[in-house]
Amino acid sequence: MSTRGSFKVAVTKEDLVFAAAHFITLPGHRCESLHGHNYRAGVTVEGALDPEGWYVLDFVALKRLMKQLTQELDHRVLLPTENPKLAVARNAGRVTVAFDGAERYVFPAADCVLLPIPNTTVEMLAQYLARRLRDELARGPEAVGGGVHAIELDVEENFGQRASYREVFD
Numbered sequence: 001m002s003t004r005g006s007f008k009v010a011v012t013k014e015d016l017v018f019a020a021a022h023f024i025t026l027p028g029h030r031c032e033s034l035h036g037h038n039y040r041a042g043v044t045v046e047g048a049l050d051p052e053g054w055y056v057l058d059f060v061a062l063k064r065l066m067k068q069l070t071q072e073l074d075h076r077v078l079l080p081t082e083n084p085k086l087a088v089a090r091n092a093g094r095v096t097v098a099f100d101g102a103e104r105y106v107f108p109a110a111d112c113v114l115l116p117i118p119n120t121t122v123e124m125l126a127q128y129l130a131r132r133l134r135d136e137l138a139r140g141p142e143a144v145g146g147g148v149h150a151i152e153l154d155v156e157e158n159f160g161q162r163a164s165y166r167e168v169f170d
């Protein structure tokens, strides 16, 4: 019998808070009003040990990357660019948002983050952040030995209300 073990490292959510405004579209012709959350993100990385460091990932590097990704969303309006019910357009320093063909919001462009997701649900935000982290890890020196097997990212929008997304690498 052979066995195979793996390790998980996790970064807690205490310093990964981002305050952001958003609204989501709902099934049918429904759309929430603009509102905000103090979101909290957390991440678990699974993988093999680096043969020299005896760790999966350097915590300092993982925290720095997560901080950087969440900071990009902090104090911004989060807008999805792949929602078929929303037209999000940026021009002349402004972002206009139309829902079902009717203009709904105009924001200063500098206050917005346009995200390549269909809706700013916690599920989609978790997936977006997981993929951004994956891409950052792939290009950075943190990808020691390429030993990362999976990333699980969770996002909480209200106390006790959260979603997580897990991506596994072959």
Ligand SMILES: [Zn+2]
Binding pocket: 022, 023, 035, 036, 037, 157
């Ligand atoms: Zn909300």
